[in-house]
Amino acid sequence: MQATVLQAVITGILVGGIYAAMAVGLSIIFGVMKIINIAHAAIALLCAYIAYTAFTVLGLDPVASLVLSIPASLLIGGAMFRVLVRPVLGGPPLISLLVLFGFANFLEGVMLIGWAADPRSLTPAYSASSLQVGPVIFSVTRLLGFAASCLVVGGLAVFLRRSFTGRAIRATMQDQQAALLMGVNTDRVSMVAFLLGVGTAAVGGTLLGLIYAFYPALHLLWIGKLFCIVVLGGIGSVGGVLAGATVLGVAESLTATFFPAVWAELVAYVLLVLTLWFRPAGLFGRAA
Amino acid sequence: MRPRILFVIGATVLAALVPLAQPPIYLIHLLFVIAMYITMASAWNLLGGFTGYPSFGHGAFFGVGAYTTAILFRDLGLSPFLTAPVGGLVAAAFAAAVGYPTLRLREEYFAIATMSMGFILQLVARNWEFTGGGLGLYAQPPEGYDVRTIKSLLYLAMLAVMLATLLVALWIVRSRLGFGLAAIRDGEEAAGTLGVPTVRLKMLALMLSTFFPGAAGGLWTYYITYIDAEAVFEPSISINVILMSVLGGAGTVLGPVLGATLLVVLSEVIEFTITASVKLVLFGAILMAVALYLPRGLLGWTGRRAG
Numbered sequence: 001m002q003a004t005v006l007q008a009v010i011t012g013i014l015v016g017g018i019y020a021a022m023a024v025g026l027s028i029i030f031g032v033m034k035i036i037n038i039a040h041a042a043i044a045l046l047c048a049y050i051a052y053t054a055f056t057v058l059g060l061d062p063v064a065s066l067v068l069s070i071p072a073s074l075l076i077g078g079a080m081f082r083v084l085v086r087p088v089l090g091g092p093p094l095i096s097l098l099v100l101f102g103f104a105n106f107l108e109g110v111m112l113i114g115w116a117a118d119p120r121s122l123t124p125a126y127s128a129s130s131l132q133v134g135p136v137i138f139s140v141t142r143l144l145g146f147a148a149s150c151l152v153v154g155g156l157a158v159f160l161r162r163s164f165t166g167r168a169i170r171a172t173m174q175d176q177q178a179a180l181l182m183g184v185n186t187d188r189v190s191m192v193a194f195l196l197g198v199g200t201a202a203v204g205g206t207l208l209g210l211i212y213a214f215y216p217a218l219h220l221l222w223i224g225k226l227f228c229i230v231v232l233g234g235i236g237s238v239g240g241v242l243a244g245a246t247v248l249g250v251a252e253s254l255t256a257t258f259f260p261a262v263w264a265e266l267v268a269y270v271l272l273v274l275t276l277w278f279r280p281a282g283l284f285g286r287a288a
Numbered sequence: 289m290r291p292r293i294l295f296v297i298g299a300t301v302l303a304a305l306v307p308l309a310q311p312p313i314y315l316i317h318l319l320f321v322i323a324m325y326i327t328m329a330s331a332w333n334l335l336g337g338f339t340g341y342p343s344f345g346h347g348a349f350f351g352v353g354a355y356t357t358a359i360l361f362r363d364l365g366l367s368p369f370l371t372a373p374v375g376g377l378v379a380a381a382f383a384a385a386v387g388y389p390t391l392r393l394r395e396e397y398f399a400i401a402t403m404s405m406g407f408i409l410q411l412v413a414r415n416w417e418f419t420g421g422g423l424g425l426y427a428q429p430p431e432g433y434d435v436r437t438i439k440s441l442l443y444l445a446m447l448a449v450m451l452a453t454l455l456v457a458l459w460i461v462r463s464r465l466g467f468g469l470a471a472i473r474d475g476e477e478a479a480g481t482l483g484v485p486t487v488r489l490k491m492l493a494l495m496l497s498t499f500f501p502g503a504a505g506g507l508w509t510y511y512i513t514y515i516d517a518e519a520v521f522e523p524s525i526s527i528n529v530i531l532m533s534v535l536g537g538a539g540t541v542l543g544p545v546l547g548a549t550l551l552v553v554l555s556e557v558i559e560f561t562i563t564a565s566v567k568l569v570l571f572g573a574i575l576m577a578v579a580l581y582l583p584r585g586l587l588g589w590t591g592r593r594a595g
Binding site: 035036038084087088092093094095097098099101102103104105106107108109110112113117217220221223224227231260262265266268269272273274276277280 | 336340341342344385386388389390393394395396397399400401403404405406407408411412415473523524527530531534538565566567568569570571572573574575576578579580583
């Protein structure tokens with residue numbers, strides 16, 4: 001019993017780390033531009049499909065395929081920012097939501113045409129191997145995903161804290177007007193934040209694809225999970241995203257251990273609605 | 289009476305006379321689907337267009353209504369004409385559970401909470417014994433009637449739901465509720481400080497906006513006689529509904545009518561000539577283009593606004 005719980009908690013932490021790589025971008029984009037990138041999970045999912053094709057056609061390792069999918073996501077993100085996002089910034093939320101929802105559906109349609117509706121999975125040689133440490137089993141893909149994800153989220157945290165651009169991003173998150181008055185080019189900062197966001201989504205999507213099978217409509221489920229994480233952690237902080245992602249990962253893993261696995265997919269939604277109901281500023285956030 | 293009310297009632301009566309001419313059954317089917325989508329697009333518009341809080345999962349409420357009547361038929365054998373409104377009520381109850389915590393926050397919260405909702409409900413319906421699991425549910429129409437009579441009767445019932453939705457929309461734009469909703473859309477904080485009970489009005493609009501799709505789903509169950517999670521919680525229903533409303537003119541009464549008619553016909557053409565997966569790409573692209581370049585839609589563009 002204790003070993004089962006321990007196993008579930010550790011699995012949950014590993015998966016939560018991967019969630020964090022996807023959710024951190026959503027949080028930064030919201031923090032800087034005050035828009036929720038509803039197409040975030042669709043971009044992440046597209047990158048999992050790019051990894052799938054790179055693996056099946058070129059025999060490229062899914063993690064190595066990030067050298068293809070990250071630039072692809074940056075291209076999409078750059079075009080998206082110029083054509084779809086920048087024109088609607090500061091306008092009514094209805095318009096930006098509709099535009100991004102249209103884009104999410106557009107990408108889903110592209111994935112349907114490109115890869116059909118049946119589930120795909122990434123199966124490199126190590127996908128079934130695991131390491132045993134005492135009573136706990138670590139699957140190699142989860143460990144790998146967790147490590148890669150920690151690199152990305154950690155690197156992003158350092159970038160935001162230390163670099164000039166990172167400070168400009170944080171300043172814009174705190175107060176856009178004041179940042180503008182201090183000489184921050186907030187338009188450029190928005191662009192950089194958006195690209196960072198979709199770039200990290202590419203990493204998260206590919207890593208999650210390494211663990212679970214995926215199909216085009218899945219972005220609808222993923223975006224709910226990501227939003228749940230961002231809301232749990234309080235919008236706009238990397239630490240909050242890590243905490244929220246860990247909570248969700250562990251809660252899902254425990255649910256899947258003791259109930260039929262499908263109910264685990266409901267956990268994020270229930271957590272989201274309950275958090276918004278009782279603590280809309282997030283479990284770890286300050287009052288809005 | 290005002291011209292728009294006359295137009296709506298007159299057009300509905302004309303549409304109701306069509307089955308008398310013994311047209312091909314396909315035509316009745318097409319008109320049924322158009323009436324169904326007019327209902328859903330107009331209902332979406334009550335909250336999304338009039339108030340500016342877009343639901344990205346309106347298909348979910350359709351599915352809830354469809355399952356409600358299927359379950360009531362299976363367990364109690366009740367007629368669809370009785371249970372379709374019950375489907376609407378159950379859909380509105382689901383909406384309340386999601387809307388109560390999210391409608392008091394920014395638009396984005398409500399939008400995402402509804403976006404994942406259909407997917408989750410699909411998952412539950414597919415895996416839960418009570419909802420028939422992967423096998424789905426049947427709803428047999430009463431015996432002794434031929435297909436044409438039954439389809440025609442259900443078509444008339446769908447027209448009645450559609451007419452009710454449109455009359456509610458026409459009433460709302462001239463009512464205190466409608467002015468309150470428009471005030472929320474144009475500046476929620478200002479509306480609140482002027483004494484508009486914003487949360488209560490949004491909840492009321494949400495209930496109305498989800499009741500009618502639930503009722504439409506209830507009739508759909510009988511019309512199609514067999515439902516499963518893949519079909520009634522199909523995610524593309526949600527983007528169809530939104531695009532219809534926004535293309536025709538979100539916030540206008542007749543915009544969703546125009547949008548639904550245009551897009552149902554376009555969908556039929558695409559599915560016959562190309563393939564269904566192209567539709568998602570195309571509809572996604574049209575939604576982006578309309579939101580960016582024609583945000584007031586085809587009817588709104590002529591300069592008329594809600595209210």
